[in-house]
Amino acid sequence: MDIGHWILDILYLRILILPFKKLTMWWKAASVVLVLYALSVGMLVPLKPGIDYVKPGYARTGDSLRVQFHGYNSFYTHGQAADIRVWLQYDSAQALLGRNLTVLNDTTLEASFLIPANLPRLTASVMLNAIISHPTDGVSLLPDAVEISRDTTARNGESWTSTPVENLHIVKDISYPYRNVIYESIRNTYYHVPMWFVLLFLFTASVIYSVMFLLNKQLDADRKASSFAEAGMLFGIMGLVTGMLWANYTWGAPWSNDIKQLMTAVALLIYLAYFILRKSFDEPEKGARLSAVYNIFAFSSLIPLLYIVPRMFASLHPGSTGNPAFGSQDLDNTMRLVFYPAILGFTGIGFWLAQIRTRLKRIEDKMIGLD
Known part of the structure; x- marks a missing residue:
């Protein structure tokens, strides 16, 4: 077979395979579109009077x-x-x-x-x-x-029940609810809150890969575990920063020692120790094994720190003292049209970043002779 046939065969295979490769990219494109949608619609839709x-x-x-x-x-x-x-x-x-x-x-x-x-x-x-x-x-x-x-000396014939609230003007439009105190910063709901959803998803994927590594000892599972943990840490930092900016506007200070702020800081420090632990061993396999065990511990502490302990104490955040984080007064139907796509979009971006980081780790390991 001459070189011309080889070239034709290669081109033929690429024509067959390329559409399937593009199909695997759809979620990345969708994630970018959803994030752009959340950024634009989240900022442009007005607040209700x-x-x-x-x-x-x-x-x-x-x-x-x-x-x-x-x-x-x-x-x-x-x-x-x-x-x-x-x-x-x-x-x-x-x-x-x-x-x-x-x-x-x-x-x-x-x-x-x-x-x-x-x-x-x-x-x-x-x-x-x-x-x-x-x-x-x-x-x-x-x-x-x-x-x-109460003024005990007051006298008049006015009644509390003679003019009930009724026959209201109900106006249906596309707008976000007005909330006294937070005003326009309610838009940060679409950017601050999804960070914590993405963090949970990424750390969940990370601990799953850590368990897989402990079961089959494949280094690629460890690479994925650390990559997803790194991406989760990034979104945790972004969640903390956006929260501090929001707190500075609504509470008057970026850090008020609120229970959720404190527990978030503790959770991120626990995961920071995970990355330090990974760098503390000269033997990659031993470091990966101990890091995987620590990752399980870190994840097991994440849920109580972020989602259980804060509900047991008074907090400036919604969702404290056992109440659901979002109720009908916190998230209306218009906000849901932006909030849920924002979660999906940022989640896709997070998984994409973890995937890119995994590929970089594979290249780095090959350069030093690890597979």
Whole structure:
């Protein structure tokens, strides 16, 4: 067979094999697309209108009160004052409807309230929610906006149950929920939280390969174990950094010794010791074997440190004291359209990085005579 036939055979084989190789790349391309989608949609979709604060924030029973509502991302002038309704609400059945409403500008309106002589329950004071129903902005809520304290000398005929919250303007659009305090930083949900999902997936893959190495003593399994651990460590650091940036904005300091921050730092230090241990042996096989055992220990400590212990203590994070990390108030349907693709995309990127690192380790080992 001459060289021409060899070339034709090689080209023929490449034509047959190339499409199958491309099929194995689909998840990498999909991961990049999903991450770009999360980055763009996560930053461009606006927040729903909300109530930033109200003034005054305190009154006594029997008071006649003129309350200013200050909105965020609101457009109060885009509706007739007669179509806008505001309440100070105690619960679903007990609320006060604002009267003589005046729109001052897009972000400010005011209304008058007559506080009943009695509180809705036998306490020294109660907290009332502020609610605005606007024809174009929809419904805005600020919990615990106004405190009402009891004045035993107050007398008037106003009732808590005469104006319940009803006939609200429900506006359906593509927007993220407004959350007082965190404001626009709610977008960090798509970047900070997925880091911890990816970390868990990568460390899980790492410990699986460590167990496989202990069972069959194949160095390639050890390479994969260390590569996935390295990728997991990278995402853990990114999760910690994005969390500190978020904390600095919402809590006023990047590090507040919150239980989740502390447990995360401990978990990452445990895995840092894994990498130090790998470099501590001259015999690669012995180092790989002991590192695999340590990796099992590190992973077994990961779940309690990140997901169990923080729920046992008070925390500034959502999901503390046994509550689920995300509820209907934390993640609405619009956010889910970005949040879950972000997890999938970053997970794919993480596995891709681990795969690249494994290939580099194979090349390095071949250069020093290991296989």
